[in-house]
Amino acid sequence: LPDGSEILEFPITTTTLFGRRLAYCGGGYLRLFPTNWVARRIAVANRAGQPVIVYIHPRDIDPDQPRMSMSATRRFKSYVGLSTCISKLDTLLRRFPFGTLAEALAELEHSELPIYRLVRAADKWRLCRRDP
Structure with a gap:
């Protein structure tokens, strides 16, 4: 991105x-927490x-992925809930209306979302939050 470009978050x-504060609707969080608990938070x-952002990584829905050697903590974070993630997503998609980020953006005022400006300082790029 060129210097001065903005990123909407x-x-x-x-x-x-x-x-x-705790994330609950994506990646490992979605795999970890029970479906009904997540559904109550979404409701x-x-x-x-408030819009709810639900996201997954391809690996979050692949229970057959190769298991790698790692610490017990890292193994738990990487593999917990892999076998149930698809059914959780299916339940949530049936229970709640979902849309794209483009649709959410059309419904929101831009001032409701943080905007960051990309600036270059001392040969490093930094994101600086822009005041509304």
């Missing part, structure tokens, strides 16, 4: 659990008029 959907966000 769709923030990851979070909830508060035990006083801490709360929908009632509040």
